[in-house]
Amino acid sequence: MARMIKVGNHEFHVAVQPLYAGGFTFVVVDRDLTGPRATEVRHESALRFETEEAAYGGGSAHARRRAKMYRQ
Numbered sequence: 001m002a003r004m005i006k007v008g009n010h011e012f013h014v015a016v017q018p019l020y021a022g023g024f025t026f027v028v029v030d031r032d033l034t035g036p037r038a039t040e041v042r043h044e045s046a047l048r049f050e051t052e053e054a055a056y057g058g059g060s061a062h063a064r065r066r067a068k069m070y071r072q
Contacts, residue, residue, distance in 0.1 A: 005064065009032060010031065010033070010070045012029070012067055015028075015029070023048045023050055024049045025046075025048060026045045026059030026062070028062050029043075030042075045059065
């Protein structure tokens with residue numbers, strides 16, 4: 001399951017992944033839908049969270065910080 005934040009022509013998809021050693025981490029995919037071709041940039045976290053919800057919180061905060069760059 002992923003959560004999404006949309007700002008202008010950018011979509012930020014936050015996904016949580018379990019870690020083999022236990023805990024969770026997040027990935028944020030920035031999709032730029034400007035122009036005829038969509039591009040994606042993947043931001044992988046090096047952080048470890050105890051719970052899935054905490055990882056979603058961390059990923060959502062990261063996505064909000066990135067989204068501020070595109071607010072008009």
